[in-house]
Amino acid sequence: MDQPLLSADAVIAALHWRYATKKFDPAKKLSAEEWTKFEQVLELSPSSYGMQPYRFLVIHDPALREQLKPAAYGQSQITDASHLVVFASRLDVTDADVDHYMQRISQVRGIDVAHLEESFGKRIKGDVVHGPRHAEIKEWCARQAYIALGNLMTFAAMVSVDICPMEGFDNKKYDEILGLAAEGYRSVVLAAVGHRAADDGAASLPKVRLPEEELIVNR
Amino acid sequence: MDQPLLSADAVIAALHWRYATKKFDPAKKLSAEEWTKFEQVLELSPSSYGMQPYRFLVIHDPALREQLKPAAYGQSQITDASHLVVFASRLDVTDADVDHYMQRISQVRGIDVAHLEESFGKRIKGDVVHGPRHAEIKEWCARQAYIALGNLMTFAAMVSVDICPMEGFDNKKYDEILGLAAEGYRSVVLAAVGHRAADDGAASLPKVRLPEEELIVNR
Numbered sequence: 466m467d468q469p470l471l472s473a474d475a476v477i478a479a480l481h482w483r484y485a486t487k488k489f490d491p492a493k494k495l496s497a498e499e500w501t502k503f504e505q506v507l508e509l510s511p512s513s514y515g516m517q518p519y520r521f522l523v524i525h526d527p528a529l530r531e532q533l534k535p536a537a538y539g540q541s542q543i544t545d546a547s548h549l550v551v552f553a554s555r556l557d558v559t560d561a562d563v564d565h566y567m568q569r570i571s572q573v574r575g576i577d578v579a580h581l582e583e584s585f586g587k588r589i590k591g592d593v594v595h596g597p598r599h600a601e602i603k604e605w606c607a608r609q610a611y612i613a614l615g616n617l618m619t620f621a622a623m624v625s626v627d628i629c630p631m632e633g634f635d636n637k638k639y640d641e642i643l644g645l646a647a648e649g650y651r652s653v654v655l656a657a658v659g660h661r662a663a664d665d666g667a668a669s670l671p672k673v674r675l676p677e678e679e680l681i682v683n684r
Numbered sequence: 685m686d687q688p689l690l691s692a693d694a695v696i697a698a699l700h701w702r703y704a705t706k707k708f709d710p711a712k713k714l715s716a717e718e719w720t721k722f723e724q725v726l727e728l729s730p731s732s733y734g735m736q737p738y739r740f741l742v743i744h745d746p747a748l749r750e751q752l753k754p755a756a757y758g759q760s761q762i763t764d765a766s767h768l769v770v771f772a773s774r775l776d777v778t779d780a781d782v783d784h785y786m787q788r789i790s791q792v793r794g795i796d797v798a799h800l801e802e803s804f805g806k807r808i809k810g811d812v813v814h815g816p817r818h819a820e821i822k823e824w825c826a827r828q829a830y831i832a833l834g835n836l837m838t839f840a841a842m843v844s845v846d847i848c849p850m851e852g853f854d855n856k857k858y859d860e861i862l863g864l865a866a867e868g869y870r871s872v873v874l875a876a877v878g879h880r881a882a883d884d885g886a887a888s889l890p891k892v893r894l895p896e897e898e899l900i901v902n903r
Binding site: 471472473474476477480481483485499502504505506507508509510511513515517519520521522523524525526529566569570573574604607608609611612613614615616617618619620623624630632643653654670671672673674675676677679680681682683684 | 836
């Protein structure tokens with residue numbers, strides 16, 4: 466990658482093109498091959514220590530989508546988008562989770578697991594499991610999931626796919642319907658993915674952002 | 685944007701290329717023009733309701749970087765990267781903040797502010813300022829900043845610029861040094877931005893991710 470893939474301006478044009486899609490065209494589905502790339506982007510998303518304290522539920526079943534819709538204030542994106550992703554972050558991170566991660570590193574990089582535990586595992590445990598970060602562990606996990614949301618939104622814009630990120634849903638009901646708590650997770654945010662309906666009025670609204678001087682502080 | 689800017693595979697190749705850079709080349713600076721694009725990406729980052737409850741401090745002053753370095757465990761990225769961004773999220777969101785935002789929408793879209801208050805402002809206030817989300821307002825703001833971090837990381841990969849996202853710093857010391865609390869903000873995460881040193885060993889390590897079946901759940 467000596468040369469940039471894209472000019473910065475081309476990326477920025479795509480970020481201007483994207484918007485929180487309010488109305489999807491239910492007839493426009495992503496192919497299975499296209500969707501695979503979205504999953505790869507979720508898998509490649511970086512996280513603190515590389516722990517990936519989350520999972521992504523992809524809701525294909527139309528009946529389940531119908532069940533989830535009223536718990537998101539009846540928003541049409543839940544059923545009309547091509548794909549629906551529930552970002553679920555961990556409720557806790559334990560020593561066993563760190564051990565599991567060390568085993569994974571050992572497997573991928575061919576490093577002795579005892580060495581990894583000494584050089585890396587203990588540090589993570591001392592911070593995330595037994596250290597100050599443990600007091601806010603649920604939130605720490607949720608924040609990592611939001612990095613993945615940001616990545617997914619930028620990726621979608623690059624490949625001209627629409628996304629509606631959604632916080633407006635009843636998290637507890639989602640957790641119940643999807644059985645998340647029993648598996649140690651909670652729902653934190655959704656992404657509806659697909660293609661905008663031709664008549665989505667939201668597409669043509671000028672993008673509103675705070676003035677630069679309120680956002681960027683040079684020091 | 686009828687045609688995608690990029691093939692999905694090209695984006696994914698860039699996401700494989702990126703890694704959390706441990707050692708920057710202090711001689712390789714981004715030009716002011718290149719940096720402007722990074723600021724634009726931060727400004728364009730989506731947030732819940734479009735509220736943008738954060739700001740981005742760009743630390744140019746070498747003396748200030750030196751002061752911030754020990755509060756990040758002496759990590760060399762703080763001083764060696766071309767640019768250092770402190771992501772600072774709001775400590776609270778008030779009615780006045782929502783009013784300010786309504787005024788901004790009014791200005792950009794030419795809509796009457798009283799109409800906006802009725803159709804949109806009241807809903808945000810009822811949720812974020814006076815509703816259930818207010819109990820976790822600090823965290824809600826922090827999560828929005830993490831979306832921007834995700835966007836910035838993907839953008840950087842697209843244009844072949846390196847980033848090290850950093851949570852390993854003393855947030856309270858950063859808040860003190862930068863005077864953030866007095867302005868209603870707190871530091872939540874950092875991004876060091878620049879170009880990798882040729883001898884950064886971290887660049888060649890195989891990327892470790894959990895197996896797909898642990899991350900993606902099809903329902």
